[in-house]
């Protein structure tokens with residue numbers, strides 16, 4: 001049995017898969033359990049939540065922790081390495097990061113992840129969620145056969161997984177692709193991100209920032225725009241300008257051919273957002289953007305679960 005753990009700023013999900021085969025289709029999930037991400041208590045609360053969810057999943061299919069041969073963890077980042085082990089310093093989970101604009105309920109600056117999971121489970125492979133999703137999309141989804149591509153998530157946070165010349169980019173701490181914390185606006189319009197930046201992509205358009213910044217959540221805003229509410233339409237257009245700018249910057253920097261988009265904010269309203277993002281990208285420097293394809297994640301709302309599976313699929 002393999003365990004797939006998907007850690008996001010809003011929820012944590014655990015699925016179990018019986019002996020994944022490394023075939024051209026992901027093995028079906030035997031069971032899946034999910035809960036809101038724990039953000040209070042001791043600093044190892046999230047690691048303990050993951051283990052409790054694994055035990056709950058095991059109980060549902062009648063197996064034990066000892067039956068799990070490998071665990072893949074797709075987690076929101078950034079990661080910090082402490083004594084060679086991954087800890088998580090995510091602005092939507094850790095309330096103690098510099099400049100955090102909202103009260104998350106804790107003063108954490110980073111939380112242990114790899115050490116407690118390895119102690120309890122043995123073989124554990126952890127990757128940034130967008131990087132892991134990129135690997136899954138290249139193996140089973142919309143990026144099959146693409147050597148120069150990205151997976152971009154627009155969810156509670158915003159991030160990217162990047163592949164150039166067939167190589168998945170990871171970086172010194174596994175944080176390559178944190179374009180959500182790259183700057184896109186300045187001046188009065190700039191909002192404060194949980195990371196301490198003012199005017200980065202997450203501060204402007206992430207699902208976790210919208211309520212505080214514009215007084216409504218992504219779901220209500222997008223629904224109103226779909227129904228033709230003029231103010232909502234204009235606001236969504238502004239969000240797409242910011243995301244379009246980020247996508248263009250990735251394309252210009254890495255010479256990408258194809259970008260697969262996922263995440264709850266995007267997936268729930270892909271029909272509204274995708275054409276606007278395509279327009280935003282295509283109106284910039286044609287020598288770099290001509291022929292670049294944007295598409296909906298082929299694994300859709302399963303991308304997080306399969307992202308974790310992709311990390312241990314061949315174990």
Ligand SMILES: [Zn+2]
Pocket residue numbers: 180181193194195196197200202203
């Ligand atoms: Zn930020």
